[in-house]
Amino acid sequence: MLIDYHTHHVRCGHASGELEDYVKRGIEIGLTQLGLSDHMPLLHVDPQTYYPEMAMPMEELPRYVEECLYLKEKYKDHIDIRVGLEGDYIEGYEKEIAAIINAYPWDYVIGSVHFLGEWDISDFRQTGNWEGKDIFAVYTQYYEAVKKAARSGMYDYLGHLDMIKRFGYVPEQDTWELEKAALDAVKESGMAIELNASGLRHPCKEMFPSERMLRYCQEVGIPVTLGSDAHQPERLGQYLDEARALLKSLGFNEIATFAGRKRLLVTF
Known part of the structure; x- marks a missing residue:
C-alpha cells in the first residue's frame, strides 16, 4: 500500500x-492511492495586497474540484485518486471555512495551521517576523491554534503538526507539554495526523511531526497517514520510504486512508 495524500499544483501559485x-x-512511481490536496483560497487577507502566489483564487476552486473528479474517473483503472483540500485553520473564520468544506464532495480535508494572524509561518519570505519575538510564546500561540483546529470538527486529519519548527527557530525551553496538549486534542477529537516527509528538505531537517510526537501517537492510538507535500511532480513520494520505515520502527502497522470523509486503516 503506497499512498501520498499531500500534494499541490500550479493553481496555488507557488507550485508547478x-x-x-x-x-x-x-x-510511474507505483502509488496505490494519490491524494490531490491543494490549498484552500485565502479568506482572511486580501489576495491582491498580501504576499503573491499563496493559494488558488476563489474562482478556481470549483474548476480544481471538477478537474480532480475528471482525473479520478479517467485514471480509475491505473491509480486510485482521492480528492482533497488543505484547509487552513483561521481563528474567527470557521463559518467561511466550513462553507467551503461543505460545498464539495471531498474524500478528505487536511487541517493545517499556517497563519498566526496575518503571518504565514510557513513562508520563507516572512521569516523576518521572528525577529524580536519570544520564540516560546510564538510556539504557544501556534499550538493553541492547532488545538482549536482539532476541536473545530471541520477536518479529517491535521497536517504537518509541528510546522512551526520549519525554519529552525526553536525555543530554549522544552516544548513537549505544548506538543502533547495538541496531540491530546487530536485524540479527543477522534482525528488522525499526517507524517509529512517534506521537513527533511527544510532547514529543520526533520519530518513533521517529530519522532517523539509520533511515538506518543503510537502509544495513545492516534492514526497516521502519509504525505510528501510535493509542490513539483518530481517530488511526489519524496522521502516516503523513510517515513514508512520510521513508522514501522515505532510500531505502526497501519496507515489511515480516506474516502468520502470516512477513515479506513490499512496495513502497509
Missing part, C-alpha cells in the same frame, strides 16, 4: 505542474 502531471507521476 498540472494535476494530470501528478497523476501520471503517481502511476
Whole structure:
C-alpha cells in the first residue's frame, strides 16, 4: 500500500505542474492511492495586497474540484485518486471555512495551521517576523491554534503538526507539554495526523511531526497517514520510504486512508 495524500499544483501559485502531471507521476512511481490536496483560497487577507502566489483564487476552486473528479474517473483503472483540500485553520473564520468544506464532495480535508494572524509561518519570505519575538510564546500561540483546529470538527486529519519548527527557530525551553496538549486534542477529537516527509528538505531537517510526537501517537492510538507535500511532480513520494520505515520502527502497522470523509486503516 503506497499512498501520498499531500500534494499541490500550479493553481496555488507557488507550485508547478498540472494535476494530470501528478497523476501520471503517481502511476510511474507505483502509488496505490494519490491524494490531490491543494490549498484552500485565502479568506482572511486580501489576495491582491498580501504576499503573491499563496493559494488558488476563489474562482478556481470549483474548476480544481471538477478537474480532480475528471482525473479520478479517467485514471480509475491505473491509480486510485482521492480528492482533497488543505484547509487552513483561521481563528474567527470557521463559518467561511466550513462553507467551503461543505460545498464539495471531498474524500478528505487536511487541517493545517499556517497563519498566526496575518503571518504565514510557513513562508520563507516572512521569516523576518521572528525577529524580536519570544520564540516560546510564538510556539504557544501556534499550538493553541492547532488545538482549536482539532476541536473545530471541520477536518479529517491535521497536517504537518509541528510546522512551526520549519525554519529552525526553536525555543530554549522544552516544548513537549505544548506538543502533547495538541496531540491530546487530536485524540479527543477522534482525528488522525499526517507524517509529512517534506521537513527533511527544510532547514529543520526533520519530518513533521517529530519522532517523539509520533511515538506518543503510537502509544495513545492516534492514526497516521502519509504525505510528501510535493509542490513539483518530481517530488511526489519524496522521502516516503523513510517515513514508512520510521513508522514501522515505532510500531505502526497501519496507515489511515480516506474516502468520502470516512477513515479506513490499512496495513502497509
